Amino acid sequence: MIEAKNIIKRYGNLEVLKGVDVTIGDGMIVSIVGPSGAGKTTLLQIIGTLDKPDSGTVTYDGVDVLRLKDKRLAQFRNKNIGFVFQFHQLLPEFTMLENVAIPALIGGCKQSQAFKRAAELLDYMGLSDRLEHKPAELSGGERQRVAVARALVNKPAVILADEPSGSLDTANKQELHKLFFTLRDEMKQTFVIVTHDESLAGNSDRILHMRDGMIVEPDSVI
Ligand code: ADP
Numbered sequence: 001m002i003e004a005k006n007i008i009k010r011y012g013n014l015e016v017l018k019g020v021d022v023t024i025g026d027g028m029i030v031s032i033v034g035p036s037g038a039g040k041t042t043l044l045q046i047i048g049t050l051d052k053p054d055s056g057t058v059t060y061d062g063v064d065v066l067r068l069k070d071k072r073l074a075q076f077r078n079k080n081i082g083f084v085f086q087f088h089q090l091l092p093e094f095t096m097l098e099n100v101a102i103p104a105l106i107g108g109c110k111q112s113q114a115f116k117r118a119a120e121l122l123d124y125m126g127l128s129d130r131l132e133h134k135p136a137e138l139s140g141g142e143r144q145r146v147a148v149a150r151a152l153v154n155k156p157a158v159i160l161a162d163e164p165s166g167s168l169d170t171a172n173k174q175e176l177h178k179l180f181f182t183l184r185d186e187m188k189q190t191f192v193i194v195t196h197d198e199s200l201a202g203n204s205d206r207i208l209h210m211r212d213g214m215i216v217e218p219d220s221v222i
């Protein structure tokens with residue numbers, strides 16, 4: 001279970017998160033929706049321990065992750081959280097197989113095991129004929145599936161995704177969403193997804209509506 005309590009984040013004078021409380025149960029698909037500038041990406045980055053709030057706490061199964069020292073935090077993140085972020089791109093000079101294996105290698109996994117697991121995941125994603133290709137040689141939909149495979153390689157309990165289907169056409173979007181629900185069902189993974197996609201949000205277990213740095217009821221007027 002992930003708990004973020006009373007999260008306040010400022011950039012200069014701008015209070016971007018104004019005391020956000022959120023609890024996310026295991027094995028849930030939670031969508032974060034709301035207008036641009038509402039603070040969705042900032043909240044996701046704080047939940048993902050990539051950014052620190054000015055005040056508030058973030059715990060994973062009771063572990064206060066904001067108190068972990070940098071090295072421990074990096075280890076915790078690599079082991080427990082998979083990221084599918086737009087700015088978190090594939091490394092262009094590495095093959096797909098290498099891109100997917102890298103988080104496992106960073107986590108101390110043996111090379112043979114890391115590549116075996118990466119190949120299995122790419123096969124699962126229907127990309128077994130793309131192992132030796134580099135990112136530039138793949139379509140947007142294929143690259144996005146590789147990014148998901150990379151996020152999964154360490155079998156993290158939690159996957160955080162920021163507009164994962166933003167650059168995809170309808171068919172690829174539906175494929176990606178189906179994949180998330182399959183993974184949730186098969187691996188009991190928790191997904192927290194920032195999205196503008198109404199079909200994805202509508203099918204998720206829970207929708208968090210954000211506006212102006214707060215989580216609000218969907219029909220509240222500000
Ligand atoms: P959303 O994801 O809902 O579009 P963001 O979390 O990206 O919202 O941004 C919320 C607000 O915080 C916006 O006004 C944005 O410009 C501002 N912001 C986000 N990151 C930074 C930053 N690193 N420095 C300054 N302002 C930022």
Ligand code: ADP
Nearest residue numbers: 011036037040041042045051086087162163194
């Ligand atoms: P998204 O499209 O997911 O809302 P953004 O384009 O808002 O993402 O933000 C992408 C990155 O830029 C994030 O790391 C965010 O923190 C940073 N960022 C967003 N707004 C600003 C800003 N006004 N100043 C500096 N960095 C920002």
